[in-house]
Amino acid sequence: MSDLPASTPPAPPKKVFVKTYGCQMNVYDSGRMVDTLAPKGWQSVETPEGADLVILNTCHIREKAAEKVFAELGRLRGFQAERAASGGRMMIAVAGCVAQAEGAELARRAGNVDIVVGPQAYHRLPELVARVEALPAGRAARLVDTDFPVESKFDALPEEASTRGASAFLAIQEGCDKFCTFCVVPYTRGAEFSRPAADVLAEAHRLVAGGSIELTLLGQNVNAWHGDGPEGGPWSFGRLLRTVAEIPGLARLRYTTSHPLEVDDELIAAHRDLDLLMPFLHLPVQSGSDRILAAMNRRHTAEHYRRIVGRLREARPDLALSSDFIVGFPGETEADFEATLDLVRAVGFAQAYAFKYSPRPGTPAAEMKDDAVPEAVKTERLARLQALLGEQMAAFNAGMLGRRMPVLLDRPGKRPGQRLGRSPFMQPVHLEAPAALHGRIVDVVIESAGPIALGGRLLPLDEGARPAA
Ligand code: SAH
Ligand code: SF4
Ligand code: F3S
Numbered sequence: 001m002s003d004l005p006a007s008t009p010p011a012p013p014k015k016v017f018v019k020t021y022g023c024q025m026n027v028y029d030s031g032r033m034v035d036t037l038a039p040k041g042w043q044s045v046e047t048p049e050g051a052d053l054v055i056l057n058t059c060h061i062r063e064k065a066a067e068k069v070f071a072e073l074g075r076l077r078g079f080q081a082e083r084a085a086s087g088g089r090m091m092i093a094v095a096g097c098v099a100q101a102e103g104a105e106l107a108r109r110a111g112n113v114d115i116v117v118g119p120q121a122y123h124r125l126p127e128l129v130a131r132v133e134a135l136p137a138g139r140a141a142r143l144v145d146t147d148f149p150v151e152s153k154f155d156a157l158p159e160e161a162s163t164r165g166a167s168a169f170l171a172i173q174e175g176c177d178k179f180c181t182f183c184v185v186p187y188t189r190g191a192e193f194s195r196p197a198a199d200v201l202a203e204a205h206r207l208v209a210g211g212s213i214e215l216t217l218l219g220q221n222v223n224a225w226h227g228d229g230p231e232g233g234p235w236s237f238g239r240l241l242r243t244v245a246e247i248p249g250l251a252r253l254r255y256t257t258s259h260p261l262e263v264d265d266e267l268i269a270a271h272r273d274l275d276l277l278m279p280f281l282h283l284p285v286q287s288g289s290d291r292i293l294a295a296m297n298r299r300h301t302a303e304h305y306r307r308i309v310g311r312l313r314e315a316r317p318d319l320a321l322s323s324d325f326i327v328g329f330p331g332e333t334e335a336d337f338e339a340t341l342d343l344v345r346a347v348g349f350a351q352a353y354a355f356k357y358s359p360r361p362g363t364p365a366a367e368m369k370d371d372a373v374p375e376a377v378k379t380e381r382l383a384r385l386q387a388l389l390g391e392q393m394a395a396f397n398a399g400m401l402g403r404r405m406p407v408l409l410d411r412p413g414k415r416p417g418q419r420l421g422r423s424p425f426m427q428p429v430h431l432e433a434p435a436a437l438h439g440r441i442v443d444v445v446i447e448s449a450g451p452i453a454l455g456g457r458l459l460p461l462d463e464g465a466r467p468a469a
């Protein structure tokens with residue numbers, strides 16, 4: 001019951017549109033930014049048109065990151081002008097890794113940015129927004145908050161709501177101390193930080209109670225997680241996986257992105273023992289050449305990678321692997337590149353991403369001499385690697401034909417009556433299924449296999465028997 005006179009209508013919700021670039025951590029963070037704003041009367045919308053606040057959650061990992069942001073800011077000008085013409089205001093915030101790396105420059109150069117907020121300061125977003133709202137409209141406010149505050153944003157953020165769904169992300173670790181010579185992440189996300197086990201478990205329980213049946217634990221280096229246990233002493237990542245896996249109602253567990261150096265015995269044992277730990281692992285290797293791996297400061301050899309893959313597959317024979325590769329790192333010779341192709345042939349990947357090396361300002365590799373290999377050769381190497389990985393992906397998918405597998409239906413499909421789900425191996429699976437099955441794991445037989453996605457037929461639900469994963 002309200003004490004207000006009946007004639008006072010409640011304030012309409014303010015609209016926030018978030019556009020997300022980059023990795024899953026950014027997807028998670030975008031949800032959490034909406035969570036911080038929701039108690040202040042903000043509602044998330046699907047288009048920038050008519051929004052009161054647009055947040056660009058940016059990525060700095062490869063070239064032209066800042067240019068992309070400027071281009072997007074340019075596109076938003078029209079919407080901003082429309083809002084201003086009707087007496088309103090569209091605020092713009094730039095968040096994420098470009099904000100962290102080039103925040104001050106952005107605020108100076110872009111005429112229409114009100115807020116620049118770095119990834120460790122998202123809990124302070126509502127305050128920044130309120131400060132802009134208090135200013136007269138007409139001029140960009142240019143507030144910049146790219147500190148690494150002493151308080152952890154995880155403690156200060158409200159409970160998650162926007163990251164929920166049949167399949168949900170849960171950030172357990174952030175930042176990176178590895179300093180690979182090509183990478184901006186240690187600079188944009190800061191030092192490695194592990195959330196305490198109790199916090200992770202509380203969030204996992206809330207997500208499952210809210211209907212999530214699949215959890216993906218997230219971190220820039222997720223298997224480097226070593227949070228405090230409830231009794232004080234540190235827990236290993238393997239122990240955390242085992243404990244999360246015991247949550248009643250949880251059917252699937254995944255984690256990403258992991259580093260080959262942090263795959264220890266306990267983690268391998270978790271893959272052996274936990275049925276609900278899905279048989280798909282993204283384990284970036286970057287290169288198959290020991291010389292290049294050393295120059296990248298990856299601190300392991302190609303042989304180490306092969307060995308841990310062998311041990312993981314021994315523990316979990318159906319484990320499918322995915323990886324990231326960088327082609328054309330400074331000084332990469334044809335022999336180095338051939339070593340990468342050899343590693344790919346030896347391991348066999350179900351999925352992979354190959355990128356051309358992109359020098360990032362402020363990283364050690366950007367200072368390395370890089371004139372030995374012409375750009376055209378790098379382009380050609382990338383194409384060769386992509387062709388090989390494409391063949392492996394297609395073969396892996398073709399191997400699914402005729403197989404019966406559990407599929408988690410988590411999205412509507414493109415056509416009416418169609419739903420989209422995920423196989424245990426992360427392949428998208430299209431099938432005809434009633435919308436009522438959304439968020440459920442169903443039994444599917446695979447009838448078609450493309451380079452990326454599979455098509456399947458729903459098998460009748462065997463009452464009482466639920467597919468295992
Ligand atoms: N933490 C993860 C990777 C995070 S970045 C790991 O250690 O493997 C995601 C991917 O982007 C990397 O695996 C790498 O392949 C690619 N990448 C990062 N910096 C790059 C650069 N400067 N040029 C090209 N690709 C890059
Ligand atoms: Fe970047 Fe290396 Fe850290 Fe991965 S491990 S985030 S590639 S510095
Ligand atoms: Fe990009 Fe930052 Fe993620 S640079 S890949 S958004 S950690």
